[in-house]
Amino acid sequence: MTDKLKSTLWPLSIGVLTLLIWQLGGFHALLDLKPFQLPVPTGIASTLAQNLTKALRDCGITVSGAIVGMIIGSSIGFLIAVVATVFPKWGYGGLTVVSAFNAIPIVALSPIMNRWFSTGMGQKIGVVTVVTMAAMAINAYRGLTDLKPFSLDLMKSYAANRRTVFFRLRLPNCLPSVFTALKINITSSMIAAIVSEYFATSTSGLGFGIKDNLRKAEMAMGWSYITIAALAGIVLYLIISMVERRAVKWHASQRIK
Amino acid sequence: MNKNKTLVLLVWFAGIFALWELGAFSLVNIFHDKMAASKLPYPHEVIATLAKNWQTLSEAGAVTFSKAATGFALGASIGIILAILMSISKIAEQIAFPYLIVSQMIPVLGLAPIIFNLVRNMDASRIIIAAYITFFPVAANMLSGLKSVDIDKRELMYSYAAKKPSIYMKLMLPFSLPYLFSGLKIAAPLSVTASILVDMLGSKNGIGVKLLYSLYGGTKDIFWASVFTSALMGIISYFIVIIAERIFIPWKKEFNTKAGED
Amino acid sequence: MNAAAEIQIESVSMFYKDNKGNDIHALNNVSIDIQKGEFISLLGPSGCGKTTLLRIIADLLEPSMGKVTVCGQTPKETRMQQKYGIVFQNPVLYDWRTVKNNVRLPLEMMKINKTEQNSRIEKQLELVGLTNFKNHYPHQLSGGMQQRVGIARALAIQPEILLMDEPFSALDEFTREKLNEDLLRIWSKTNKTVIFVTHNISESVFLSDRVCVLSPHPGRLSAIVDIDLPRPRTREIRETPEFFSLVSKIRNSFEGV
Numbered sequence: 001m002t003d004k005l006k007s008t009l010w011p012l013s014i015g016v017l018t019l020l021i022w023q024l025g026g027f028h029a030l031l032d033l034k035p036f037q038l039p040v041p042t043g044i045a046s047t048l049a050q051n052l053t054k055a056l057r058d059c060g061i062t063v064s065g066a067i068v069g070m071i072i073g074s075s076i077g078f079l080i081a082v083v084a085t086v087f088p089k090w091g092y093g094g095l096t097v098v099s100a101f102n103a104i105p106i107v108a109l110s111p112i113m114n115r116w117f118s119t120g121m122g123q124k125i126g127v128v129t130v131v132t133m134a135a136m137a138i139n140a141y142r143g144l145t146d147l148k149p150f151s152l153d154l155m156k157s158y159a160a161n162r163r164t165v166f167f168r169l170r171l172p173n174c175l176p177s178v179f180t181a182l183k184i185n186i187t188s189s190m191i192a193a194i195v196s197e198y199f200a201t202s203t204s205g206l207g208f209g210i211k212d213n214l215r216k217a218e219m220a221m222g223w224s225y226i227t228i229a230a231l232a233g234i235v236l237y238l239i240i241s242m243v244e245r246r247a248v249k250w251h252a253s254q255r256i257k
Numbered sequence: 258m259n260k261n262k263t264l265v266l267l268v269w270f271a272g273i274f275a276l277w278e279l280g281a282f283s284l285v286n287i288f289h290d291k292m293a294a295s296k297l298p299y300p301h302e303v304i305a306t307l308a309k310n311w312q313t314l315s316e317a318g319a320v321t322f323s324k325a326a327t328g329f330a331l332g333a334s335i336g337i338i339l340a341i342l343m344s345i346s347k348i349a350e351q352i353a354f355p356y357l358i359v360s361q362m363i364p365v366l367g368l369a370p371i372i373f374n375l376v377r378n379m380d381a382s383r384i385i386i387a388a389y390i391t392f393f394p395v396a397a398n399m400l401s402g403l404k405s406v407d408i409d410k411r412e413l414m415y416s417y418a419a420k421k422p423s424i425y426m427k428l429m430l431p432f433s434l435p436y437l438f439s440g441l442k443i444a445a446p447l448s449v450t451a452s453i454l455v456d457m458l459g460s461k462n463g464i465g466v467k468l469l470y471s472l473y474g475g476t477k478d479i480f481w482a483s484v485f486t487s488a489l490m491g492i493i494s495y496f497i498v499i500i501a502e503r504i505f506i507p508w509k510k511e512f513n514t515k516a517g518e519d
Numbered sequence: 520m521n522a523a524a525e526i527q528i529e530s531v532s533m534f535y536k537d538n539k540g541n542d543i544h545a546l547n548n549v550s551i552d553i554q555k556g557e558f559i560s561l562l563g564p565s566g567c568g569k570t571t572l573l574r575i576i577a578d579l580l581e582p583s584m585g586k587v588t589v590c591g592q593t594p595k596e597t598r599m600q601q602k603y604g605i606v607f608q609n610p611v612l613y614d615w616r617t618v619k620n621n622v623r624l625p626l627e628m629m630k631i632n633k634t635e636q637n638s639r640i641e642k643q644l645e646l647v648g649l650t651n652f653k654n655h656y657p658h659q660l661s662g663g664m665q666q667r668v669g670i671a672r673a674l675a676i677q678p679e680i681l682l683m684d685e686p687f688s689a690l691d692e693f694t695r696e697k698l699n700e701d702l703l704r705i706w707s708k709t710n711k712t713v714i715f716v717t718h719n720i721s722e723s724v725f726l727s728d729r730v731c732v733l734s735p736h737p738g739r740l741s742a743i744v745d746i747d748l749p750r751p752r753t754r755e756i757r758e759t760p761e762f763f764s765l766v767s768k769i770r771n772s773f774e775g776v
Contacts, residue, residue, distance in 0.1 A: 010351040031375070038375060093265035097273065103491035105450035106366075107457055108484045111468055115296050190364040195454065198370070199469075207367070211458075214370050226371060230363040237362035409611045412579055417628045418599045427624065431615040508615045508656045 039220040048224035055209070059228050062206040063236070065121055066193040069128025070185050076129070077136025078178070084137075085144040085170065086162075095141055102134035110196040120202025127196040132185040139181035143174025179244040186236045194229060206232075274300055298481050307482040314467065314479075314486045321463040322490050324380055325452035328387025329494075332448070333441060335388065336395030343396075344403040344429070345421070357400070360393050369454050379460040386455055387448040394447075395440040402436025403429055435509070438502045445494040453487055464490065524552035525712050526576065526680070531585035533571055533738075544737035545571045548585070551731055551740065555679075558706060558713045560723035560730045562769065568738025569716045573684050576714065577605055590679065601629060603680040604673030608688060610665035612657040618668050619644065619653040625676045643671035646705055663694040670702070674709065681711045688718065696754065699725055703752060724748075724765045725757060734774040742772035 021027065023040050031038075039047075048055060080098055084091025106127060113126035147169065155165045197207025206229045213222040277300045284293040307314065343350040369386050376382040406429055414424045456465020464487050471480035502509075533546040546568040553559050561569040574580040576587055578594035589597040597603055604625075612621045619640050626636045644650045647667040657665055666686055673681060687695040699722060706713060717723050723730045724746055732742040746765060748756055756762055 007351045010348060011353075011355045014352050015356075033375065089261075090265060090269075093262070093269040096266055097269050100492055103446040103495045104488040105446065105453050105491050107450055107453045107465060108468060108487040111471075111480065112484060115292070187362055187364065191366045194364050194367045198454075199457065210367060211370050214374050219374075222371060222374075226367055229367045233363040234359060407611075409607055409609055410613065413605075413607070413611050415579065416577060416598060416603075416605050417625050418601065419628055423628060427627070428613065431613070434615070506615070508617075508658070510658055 036217070036219060039223055043220045044223045044227060047220040048227060051221065051224065055224060055228050058204055058206050058209045058225070059232055061121070061204050062124075062190070062193045062197065062229075063232055065124035065205070066128055066186075066189040067236075069125040069193065070132045070182075070189040072125065073129035073132030073189075074136040074182065074185055077133040077138075077181070078140045080133070080137040081140035081144055081174075084141050085166075088145075095137060098134045098137045101130060102138075104130075106131055106192050106195050107199075109192075110199045113196065114199065114201065118201075120197070120200045120204065123200055123202075124193050124196045124205070128189045128192045131192040132189050135184045135188070136178070136181040139177040139184075140174050143177030144170045146177075147173055175248050179240070179248060182240050183237065183244075186240050187233060190229065190233050190236065295480070303481040303485055306479060307485055310479055310482055314464070314482060317462060317464045317467050317483075318486050318490055321383070321452045321456055321465060321487075322449065322494075324383035324455075324463075325387045325448045325490075325494070328384040328389075328452065329391045329445060329448040331384065332388030332391030333395045333444065336392045336440070337399050337437065339392075340396045340399035340403060340433075341425070341429075343400055350400075354400075357393065357397055361397060365390055365393065366451065366454060369451065370458055373455055373458050379455065382458075383452045383455040383460070383463075387451040390447045390451045391444040394443040395437065398440030398443075399433055399437045402433025405436070406432045434506055438498065438506065441498045441501075442495060445498045446491040449487070449491045449494050453490075525555040525557075525590060526551075526553040526714070527586075527588040528552070528572070528576070529586045529588070531572065531575060531582045531587060533568065533575070533580070534583045546575075546582070547737040547739045549733075549738070549740045550585075551743070553712060553714065555712055556710050558715065558726055558728045560715045560717055560727040561733060562717055562720065562723045562730050563733035563738075564718060564735055564773075566735040566738070567733040568735070569718075569733050570684055571738065572733075573682055573714060573716050577603060577682050597680075601625070601676050602678055603682050604676055604678040605682045606666070606669045606673045606684065606686045608685045610657070610662075610669040612665055612668055612672075614657055617654050617656055618649060618660070621657065621668055622672045622675050625672060629676060639675050639677075640671075643675045646674070646708070647671045647701070663690050663698060666690065666698065667701075670705070674705070674711075679712060681706075681713045683713065683715045685716050685718065687722070695719075695722065696757075700754060702726065703750075707751060720766050720769050721757065721762075724762060724769065725752060730769060732769055732772045741774045742769075744769050744772065 019041050023042060025035070025040075027033065028035060028038060035043075077098070080091075080094060084095045109127045109130055110123065113123040117123040117126055151169060151173075152165070155169055158164075160168065193205070194207035194210070197205040198211050200208060202208065203212070206225050209225040210222050210229070213219075213225065277297070281293065281297050281299040284290045284297050290296060339353060343353055366386075368389070369382075372386055372389070373382045376385060410428060410432070411424070414428055419427070453463070453465040453468070456463035457469045460466055464483060467479060467483040468487065471483060528549060528551045531546055531549045533544075535543050535545065537543050549568075549572060551559075561572060563569045571580060575582050576589065576594055578598040587594050590602060592600075592602075613624065616624065622640045622643055623636055626639060631639075640653070641650070644653055647670055649664060649667055649671065652660060652664065657668070660668070666689075669686065673683075687698050690698065703726060715723070715726060727746050730744045730746060731740060732744060733739065734741045744765065748759075748761060748765070
């Protein structure tokens with residue numbers, strides 16, 4: 001119990017200390033910055049409070065683009081994994097091609113999507129879709145094919161056909177990996193959405209807000225957008241983790257220690 | 258088996274190339290899209306442009322890539338050191354671990370413009386942001402490696418009355434190498450992305466600048482060649498890590514064959 | 520107490536709490552004297568505390584009560600001076616080291632010079648019959664071969680005592696019997712004091728000078744049986760009436776199983 005207390009107190013006190021040093025100008029002295037270059041925490045907080053409605057609206061735009069893109073991208077990725085499982089020989093090559101997609105920098109994708117979609121939302125969804133495809137395809141494939149020893153033999157002993165094997169064995173088996181992919185994807189979809197907004201033609205969203213406010217030297221406003229983006233990322237991640245905990249109760253990683 | 262796999266991959270790439278050609282063809286000749294050349298140019302034309310502008314593109318790419326590599330090395334080193342510190346000291350772990358977890362949930366690249374604004378130096382911000390984005394997956398994976406060392410492997414060291422430094426040199430670090438490399442594999446393309454992003458935020462040179470110029474008009478035809486170049490950079494960074502993995506982890510199962518039974 | 524005994528176990532008891540908070544009485548008042556050069560087995564079913572006792576001798580655990588003296592020293596001193604070699608139930612090889620470098624590991628820890636290291640490695644690998652596999656990685660070897668590497672590694676430090684914790688229990692019967700014979704051959708050449716933990720009655724009879732029979736709940740010493748079979752022992756001895764009568768004598772000495 002005291003150990004648990006310690007493990008919350010330590011990081012918390014360090015966090016508070018950092019904020020305090022920041023507030024009192026420690027970082028400004030250290031990095032030779034003026035307050036207008038690096039706003040203090042209270043300044044950021046009050047700016048955020050004043051512009052909360054606008055910031056939340058922008059946040060909603062970014063988050064909805066990220067989620068829609070993630071759903072489309074993850075679905076395509078999952079389909080690829082299923083195809084690769086059903087047709088192992090050719091499917092595996094497709095998986096390799098998809099993972100090569102993974103190495104394409106997001107920043108190169110957003111200009112392409114600029115050309116394909118006229119709206120900011122379409123473009124955002126396009127970028128997020130491509131970015132989230134690979135992680136899901138690779139993880140889901142692992143879950144669908146990496147079966148416990150003898151489980152396939154057990155199915156064969158029941159004279160199960162491929163269809164039954166797929167639905168009774170492979171599909172439940174891949175659930176933990178699917179959630180691993182979703183947790184990776186929720187973060188990368190936020191990153192992709194924000195980065196695509198840096199270069200978008202539209203004038204909304206967190207990414208645009210960050211970039212535009214910094215350009216206009218509205219530093220406190222830029223930082224409050226960063227704060228919102230970070231909070232949104234954490235909340236989304238926690239939601240996925242909660243769903244995961246309900247969905248895969250049987251998995252070893254969920255066991256109470 | 259391996260030859261077969263290569264063949265499958267070749268067929269795949271040929272198929273994608275053909276499909277792309279077909280797509281570009283139909284965009285021009287069936288849909289009569291006036292923007293066809295900018296939306297989806299013929300891949301053979303992109304490759305031709307790439308070849309023609311190879312000099313400038315590779316120079317720009319090299320600038321971006323070298324900064325990404327410096328940042329990557331820096332971030333990876335800091336990540337490794339922090340992970341080791343966290344595994345040695347309970348207090349260090351208690352302080353840093355929650356932040357490490359949370360930082361994996363937040364869109365770190367969103368911070369890029371801020372850092373760029375604070376530092377105001379192109380090269381330095383490229384390195385800092387690449388290092389920053391490399392740091393998290395490396396530290397997290399390395400730490401999970403250090404924490405996964407089997408208890409009986411540690412007991413063997415204890416039975417030798419081994420001291421901390423040799424326990425780390427002979428057991429903990431080699432054991433965590435595979436974990437470290439999965440972190441590095443995630444981080445390598447990210448560091449390239451980070452470096453390109455800084456290019457696009459207002460650098461004077463680098464492949465990102467080529468992307469940006471062609472995005473807002475001007476040299477239109479070079480755009481797709483620039484996209485190709487940056488994709489290539491990401492893929493190359495990944496394969497460099499793969500090759501390094503083969504060199505540093507020669508004991509990995511896939512690289513060897515079984516000797517025989519008793 | 521016999522002052523000449525190499526290892527003296529004097530009224531050792533061990534209590535601990537398991538992870539559910541229940542009190543476990545692992546060992547109750549166990550006393551054994553072990554002579555220099557003796558091959559002694561600790562035999563019993565699971566829960567009898569045989570492994571616990573071995574781990575106390577190896578200084579991997581501290582007894583709750585009682586005392587263990589090894590070569591006139593505490594177990595900790597013997598561990599610090601590397602007077603024992605230990606072989607675990609699993610081979611516990613380091614995956615990143617080749618066979619020869621696994622054997623080299625304890626020698627590096629003892630700061631023995633390179634030429635001496637190499638000559639000892641050659642000698643030990645020859646003894647366990649793995650000279651041809653010295654450059655292989657552990658995962659390339661079968662379970663029996665891996666366990667041989669473990670034995671070579673334990674012998675390489677030229678310890679006075681060899682502690683073996685169910686070293687062959689994970690192997691099939693054929694491999695186990697082969698390794699039993701190999702172990703006796705190695706032991707006759709090196710003349711170490713061996714403490715051998717096992718739950719296999721015929722294995723303990725085949726190998727030992729004396730068998731300490733331990734019974735569970737609480738773990739206690741129920742008998743010490745002298746094995747007066749002639750040495751050197753070969754596989755034929757397993758078929759003799761004397762062997763069978765010793766096996767049944769031991770089987771009858773268990774309490775409360």
